[in-house]
Every structure is written in structure tokens, then in C-alpha cells.
Amino acid sequence: MHKPVLLEEAVELLLGSGGKVFVDCTVGLGGHAKRILEKNSQAFLIGIDRDPFALELAKENLRDFEGRFSLYKANYSDFDLVLKEEGVDLVDGFLFDLGVSMYQLKSPRGFSFQRDEPLDMRMDPEEKLTAYEVVNKYPEKELERIIREYGEERKARAIAKAIVLRRSRKPIETTKELADLVASVVKRHGRLHPATKTFQAIRIEVNKELDHLKKALWKTPGYLRSGGRLVVISFHSLEDRIVKTFFREHAHQLKILTKKPITPKKEEVMQNPASRSAKLRAGEKL
Structure with missing residues (x-):
């Protein structure tokens, strides 16, 4: 244990x-x-x-x-x-x-970008809201607010814009798709993966x-x-x-x-x- x-x-x-x-x-x-x-x-x-x-x-x-x-x-x-x-x-x-x-990070529920999994992130699988809904349905301004407030991410506006542009062509379905998209906008600094703060923000929103x-x-x-x-x-x-x-x-x-x-x-x-x-x-x- x-x-x-x-x-x-x-x-x-x-x-x-x-x-x-x-x-x-x-x-x-x-x-x-x-x-x-x-x-x-x-x-x-x-x-x-x-x-x-x-x-x-x-x-x-x-x-x-x-x-x-x-x-x-x-x-x-x-x-x-x-x-x-x-x-x-x-x-x-x-x-x-x-x-x-x-x-939870090791369970196949999309909490981590270390593996490619469906965008879920629910701690309680009976809850309705998933990370997929947040990423693919939330308005751009709301996405920006969540990523800035809950992820304390300075590039929140650029990330929200990139998500909305990408999903207009096809839904973002997996953790790898989202992590790669964020990494294309945010350059890596030190040990922290560029998508860490965005994933934190979306998880906090999903689970309130x-x-x-x-x-x-x-x-x-x-x-x-x-x-x-x-x-x-x-x-x-x-x-x-x-x-x-x-x-x-x-x-x-x-x-x-x-x-x-x-x-x-x-x-x-x-x-x-x-x-x-x-x-x-x-x-x-x-």
C-alpha cells in the first residue's frame, strides 16, 4: 500500500x-x-x-x-x-x-498525461461532468478563466484559444491529445511538463x-x-x-x-x- x-x-x-x-x-x-x-x-x-x-x-x-x-x-x-x-x-x-x-493518478481515468487515456478525471464515476465535456464544450472565456485560476497558468489565454481551434475541427478525446496540444503552446521550463497546470485546472473544475x-x-x-x-x-x-x-x-x-x-x-x-x-x-x- x-x-x-x-x-x-x-x-x-x-x-x-x-x-x-x-x-x-x-x-x-x-x-x-x-x-x-x-x-x-x-x-x-x-x-x-x-x-x-x-x-x-x-x-x-x-x-x-x-x-x-x-x-x-x-x-x-x-x-x-x-x-x-x-x-x-x-x-x-x-x-x-x-x-x-x-x-487515482495510476487508475485509467485520465488524471495523468503519462499514459494515453480518455479524458475523464472524475473522482466519483457517477458524477456527470467529465474532462471531455470541459475541454470540448466550455466557452473559450470560461476555459481561460479555469486554466488561469485553478492552474495558475500564465499562458491560459493561448491554451484556451488553441483548444477551441483544435476542437472546431474534431473533438479532443484523450489525455495525450490534450497534453501534446498544450505542449505546442507552452514551452517547457525545468522538470514540470507544460500540461501539468492545465491538467490540474481541469481536474479541479471536474470535481469542484x-x-x-x-x-x-x-x-x-x-x-x-x-x-x-x-x-x-x-x-x-x-x-x-x-x-x-x-x-x-x-x-x-x-x-x-x-x-x-x-x-x-x-x-x-x-x-x-x-x-x-x-x-x-x-x-x-x-
């Missing part, structure tokens, strides 16, 4: 206040969940994920802890509905590990990631018991900005435990280069 980023740091902060009921809002394959259940023998874990394939694997990976967890296919912005179903009013901790998982993050975070204080903890791991500046703003706006409810965000140690980055951009922020309910 792939080792989650900042595993020990996240779990230690989450469990630091004691308590028994924890919500892993992005349970994925169950890496953090497993460590939580190992380290706190009294813990009961509620795991949420919108990806049904990941949930199946999480169930398998947590089989040694039968009776100490329950898993739900849901969007984490609906965690309040999950808690209602569990009959739980207050919890001792929330964990969010944001972005796309390594498992930033909207759901805001909705979820702003709900958490109402469901944390006094002394309960919130731990969030983000992977790019857009997510981190939302998390920072949230903690600043809730200073009257949450004590910040991380004056500066915790980042992976050199050894972790060497073992898992994808972890290099991770930032962990945590707070405790007053």
Missing part, C-alpha cells in the same frame, strides 16, 4: 488531544485510517471517500480492525449527513488529505474540489468537541490559501497548532517526490 504523505505528523497531531471518534474525510486506500486505529486502540474511525474503487481497497486494508470503522461513499462536504447516519453529534478529530491520490473544500472546512467547527482537532494536508497554493483563510476566520473557535505549515522531511521527499509540495496545518477547538 502506498504510504500517505506526512503520515506520522498528521496522525500524531490528530490524536494529540485524546478522544475516540475520528473522521478521515479522504480515506483513500486507508493509509492514515490504519495508522490512527493502530496508534489509538480506543479509536473508532469514520472514513469518507467519493471514489468507490478506493473504498473497496480501504475496506480490504482495514480488515484487521473489523468493528472499529465504518466507510461511506460520499463527498466530504456532506460529512454532516454521514455523521447523522452514524448517530454522531460531535467528533474528536477531522483529517483532510487533499487533491488527487497516487492510486475548491468549492467542496470551502463547504466542508467551514462546517467542521460545529462538529468538533472542545479540544478536538482538525488536520489538513494540502498540495498546492489554491488549497493552502483556503485552509489559511479558514483558520484565520475561525481564530475565535480554533487555536492554531502549526504556526508555520509542516512540510515533508528531506528523506520523505527523496522516497516520494510527489510529497514535496505538501503542507500540513492543524487547529484545536477551543
